[in-house]
Amino acid sequence: MRCMKFDLRCVPGGSMIFVQRYCIRDLAAGRGNAAGTFIAAALLVWLGVCGARAATPHPLDPLTAEELITLRDILAESGQFSTNTNFAWTQLAEPQKSAVMRFTPGTSFAREASLDVIDYAKGKTFHAVVDLNARRIVSLVDLGDRQPGINDHDIGMARSIINTDPRIRQALIKRGLSVPGRPSDVVYLGYMPIGRDPSLEQTRSRLIRVLFASDQNAVGDSSPPVDGLMAIVDLYQGRVIKLSDTPGAPSRNIPHDVFGPSRPDEPAARPVLPANPESRNFSIDGAVVEWRNWRFRYSFNLREGLVLYQVGYNDGARSRPVLYRASVSEVLTNYADPGEFWSWMRIFDEGSLGLGYQAVAAQPGREVPLNALTISPIVPDPTTPRFSGIARDRIYVYERDDGNLFYHQDGARVVHGRATDLVIGFFATLGNYTYGFNWVFKADGSFSFEVELAGQIVTKFVRSPTCNDCAALASGPSADGKNHTYIADGSDGPGTMVYPNVLGLTHQHWFNLRLDFDVDGTENAVMENNVIRPGSRVNGKQAPSIAMAHTVFGMASEVRRHMNEASARSWTIYNPRVHDQTGRAPGYTLVPMENTEDMFSSPGEGDASGFTSHHVWVTPYRDGALYAGGAYPNQAGAKVTDALTSMADDSPIYDRDIVVWYSLGSTHVPRPEDFPLMSNMKLSVAFRPDGFFPTNPTFGDAPK
Numbered sequence: 001m002r003c004m005k006f007d008l009r010c011v012p013g014g015s016m017i018f019v020q021r022y023c024i025r026d027l028a029a030g031r032g033n034a035a036g037t038f039i040a041a042a043l044l045v046w047l048g049v050c051g052a053r054a055a056t057p058h059p060l061d062p063l064t065a066e067e068l069i070t071l072r073d074i075l076a077e078s079g080q081f082s083t084n085t086n087f088a089w090t091q092l093a094e095p096q097k098s099a100v101m102r103f104t105p106g107t108s109f110a111r112e113a114s115l116d117v118i119d120y121a122k123g124k125t126f127h128a129v130v131d132l133n134a135r136r137i138v139s140l141v142d143l144g145d146r147q148p149g150i151n152d153h154d155i156g157m158a159r160s161i162i163n164t165d166p167r168i169r170q171a172l173i174k175r176g177l178s179v180p181g182r183p184s185d186v187v188y189l190g191y192m193p194i195g196r197d198p199s200l201e202q203t204r205s206r207l208i209r210v211l212f213a214s215d216q217n218a219v220g221d222s223s224p225p226v227d228g229l230m231a232i233v234d235l236y237q238g239r240v241i242k243l244s245d246t247p248g249a250p251s252r253n254i255p256h257d258v259f260g261p262s263r264p265d266e267p268a269a270r271p272v273l274p275a276n277p278e279s280r281n282f283s284i285d286g287a288v289v290e291w292r293n294w295r296f297r298y299s300f301n302l303r304e305g306l307v308l309y310q311v312g313y314n315d316g317a318r319s320r321p322v323l324y325r326a327s328v329s330e331v332l333t334n335y336a337d338p339g340e341f342w343s344w345m346r347i348f349d350e351g352s353l354g355l356g357y358q359a360v361a362a363q364p365g366r367e368v369p370l371n372a373l374t375i376s377p378i379v380p381d382p383t384t385p386r387f388s389g390i391a392r393d394r395i396y397v398y399e400r401d402d403g404n405l406f407y408h409q410d411g412a413r414v415v416h417g418r419a420t421d422l423v424i425g426f427f428a429t430l431g432n433y434t435y436g437f438n439w440v441f442k443a444d445g446s447f448s449f450e451v452e453l454a455g456q457i458v459t460k461f462v463r464s465p466t467c468n469d470c471a472a473l474a475s476g477p478s479a480d481g482k483n484h485t486y487i488a489d490g491s492d493g494p495g496t497m498v499y500p501n502v503l504g505l506t507h508q509h510w511f512n513l514r515l516d517f518d519v520d521g522t523e524n525a526v527m528e529n530n531v532i533r534p535g536s537r538v539n540g541k542q543a544p545s546i547a548m549a550h551t552v553f554g555m556a557s558e559v560r561r562h563m564n565e566a567s568a569r570s571w572t573i574y575n576p577r578v579h580d581q582t583g584r585a586p587g588y589t590l591v592p593m594e595n596t597e598d599m600f601s602s603p604g605e606g607d608a609s610g611f612t613s614h615h616v617w618v619t620p621y622r623d624g625a626l627y628a629g630g631a632y633p634n635q636a637g638a639k640v641t642d643a644l645t646s647m648a649d650d651s652p653i654y655d656r657d658i659v660v661w662y663s664l665g666s667t668h669v670p671r672p673e674d675f676p677l678m679s680n681m682k683l684s685v686a687f688r689p690d691g692f693f694p695t696n697p698t699f700g701d702a703p704k
C-alpha cells in the first residue's frame with residue numbers, strides 16, 4: 001500500500017543493481033539449552049568479501065561498479081547535461097531476449113545502461129541509453145509529458161520550496177503548530193506522487209504533492225495529516241502552484257505513534273527456529289541460485305527490485321526452462337475517499353517511487369528467519385562520486401519448513417516427506433506500508449509468489465467522535481424481524497472509525513506480476529480450466545458429469561479473465577509442441593488464492609490502472625514491455641500508451657512466445673485492530689506443475 005511518506009530524514013532508498021560481485025551476509029545462530037531457552041548469540045560470517053566473488057560474465061548481470069563509473073564519465077564527457085541534472089532510475093538495458101538465448105559463456109555481449117534524465121532548468125525529461133562498450137550515448141529520447149518516478153533529489157527540492165513559501169508557515173501557525181523557523185525542521189512533511197487529479201491533468205510539469213503531519217511531538221511520522229492543508233509543488237517552476245487551505249477537521253492528540261513510549265514489545269512467545277540454522281541446501285554462484293532441482297538467476301533494480309531470470313528445473317539430465325523472467329510489474333494503491341482532499345490517492349508505488357529504490361535492509365532473526373542469508377547489491381547512485389553504492393542486506397534467501405510434503409499411512413506403514421521451501425525476496429517501504437515480496441520454490445516443482453503487507457493504515461481526522469454505522473447497526477434487523485442491510489454513510493462512508501475522531505480509509509492494494517513463461521521452450525500456449533456441472537452445455541455438447549471445460553486462448557484481446565471460485569477456475573501455461581505418455585502437454589497451472597475485484601470506476605483503454613480490471617492477461621512477448629501500468633505513470637496527466645491494457649491487442653498468443661500477467665489484489669477495510677499498527681496481511685498465488693512431470697517428482701526423494 002502506498003500512503004504517506006513523512007520526512008524529516010528522507011530514507012535514501014539507495015539504488016540497486018548488483019553485479020557479479022556482492023556482499024553476502026550469513027548469520028548462523030546457536031541453539032537453546034535443554035529447557036528450550038533460545039540463545040540469540042549470533043555468529044556473523046562473511047561468505048567472501050565484497051567484490052571478491054566474480055562469476056562468469058552474463059548478459060543479464062547488473063551493471064558493475066566499474067561500469068557505473070564508465071557511465072558517469074560518458075555522461076559528463078557528453079557535455080549535454082548541466083550540473084543540476086537528476087540522473088535517475090539507472091539500470092542495465094536488458095539485451096533482447098533472443099540475444100540472451102543465443103549467448104554462450106565466454107563470448108562477448110552488449111553492455112548498455114538505461115536511465116532517465118531530468119533537467120529542471122530546461123523543464124524536460126529524457127530517456128537515455130548508453131553503450132558502455134562503445135562509450136557513447138546511443139539514444140536520448142525526449143519524454144515529452146511523461147515523468148519518471150520521484151526520488152530523493154525531487155524531495156530535497158520540494159522541501160526547499162515548501163520552506164520558503166510564507167503561506168505554508170502561516171497556515172501551520174494558524175492551526176496552532178509551532179513553526180519558529182523552517183517548517184521541515186519541526187513538522188513531518190509527507191511527499192507524495194501527484195496521483196489522480198483532474199484539476200492537474202493539463203499541467204505539463206513535474207509535480208509533487210506535500211501534506212503535513214499533525215503531531216509535532218511524535219517520534220514516528222504517521223500521525224493523520226493536518227486536515228485541509230495540502231500543497232502542490234511544481235519542481236520545474238520552483239514554487240507551490242496550488243495550496244489547499246481549508247478549515248478541515250481539527251487535529252487531536254491520539255495514540256498513533258508506534259515509536260513512542262507505548263511502542264509495542266516483541267511477542268513473548270519463543271521464536272520458532274529452523275532445525276539447523278547453519279545448514280543449507282542452496283548455493284549461490286554469482287547471480288545463479290541452485291536449490292534442489294531449481295536453478296535461476298536473480299538481479300535487482302531500482303524500479304522492480306528483485307527480478308528472477310531463466311528459472312529452470314533440473315530433471316535428470318535435462319535442464320528444463322520454466323520462466324525466462326519473473327517480476328513485480330506494478331504496485332497500485334487506490335483509496336476510496338471521494339472528498340477533494342483525498343480523492344487523488346491512487347498511487348503507482350512502483351512506477352512513481354520504485355520498489356528497489358525504496359527497498360530496506362532485512363535482518364536475520366528479525367524481519368526474516370535466523371537462517372536467512374542476506375545479499376547486498378551494488379546499486380547505481382548518481383549522487384555519489386563513484387555513481388554507485390552498496391545497498392546493505394536488501395535481498396534475502398532462506399529455507400523454511402512448510403509442513404508435510406506428502407503423507408500416507410496404511411496400518412503400521414507410513415510414507416512421509418517433509419516439505420522445505422526456498423524463499424528469495426526483498427522488503428520495500430512505500431510510505432506507511434512495508435511490503436515483503438517473496439518468490440517461493442517448492443520441492444515438488446511448484447512455486448508461488450507471496451506478498452506481505454505490513455505497517456500503518458492511512459488515517460484522517462473527522463469531526464464525529466463516534467461511528468455513524470455503529471449507531472445504525474445497533475437498531476438491529478427490520479421491524480418485521482427480517483434482515484436489514486445498512487450502508488455506511490456520512491463521514492464513515494469511505495472507511496472505518498478506528499479511534500474517536502479518526503477514520504481509517506478503505507483502500508485496495510494491487511500487485512501485478514509479469515511472468516514470461518518458457519515452459520520447455522519459448523513457444524507456449526495458455527488455456528483456461530473451468531469445472532462444469534453435470535448437464536451443462538458447452539459448444540453443443542452436454543457434460544455427462546462434473547467435467548473440465550478447457551478453453552484454449554487464441555488472441556491477447558480475448559484474455560481479460562477473472563477468477564471464478566464457482567468453477568474452480570485456473571489457467572494452464574503449456575507447451576503445445578511437446579506431449580507426454582498420455583498425450584498431455586507439459587504445463588504450469590496458475591491457481592489463484594485470495595484475490596479481490598476492482599472496486600473503482602472502470603478505467604478506459606490505455607489507462608495506467610487498467611490492469612486491475614481483470615486478474616489474468618496474456619500478451620505476446622515484446623522486448624522492453626515490462627510494466628503493467630506503463631513505464632511512466634507518475635503524473636495526473638500522464639499519457640500512458642504502453643500499459644497492459646494497450647498490449648492486450650488482437651495479436652495471436654497460441655504457440656508463441658507469450659507473457660502472463662496476474663493482478664493480485666486486496667480490499668482493505670480497516671478494523672480498529674489495524675490502528676495504530678496493523679498485523680501483517682499476506683496474499684499469494686500458486687503455480688503448480690501440470691503435466692510437467694509424468695509422476696510426483698518428489699516421490700522417492702524423501703528420507704526413509
Ligand SMILES: [Cu+2]
Nearest residue numbers: 001507509668
Ligand atoms: Cu491496506
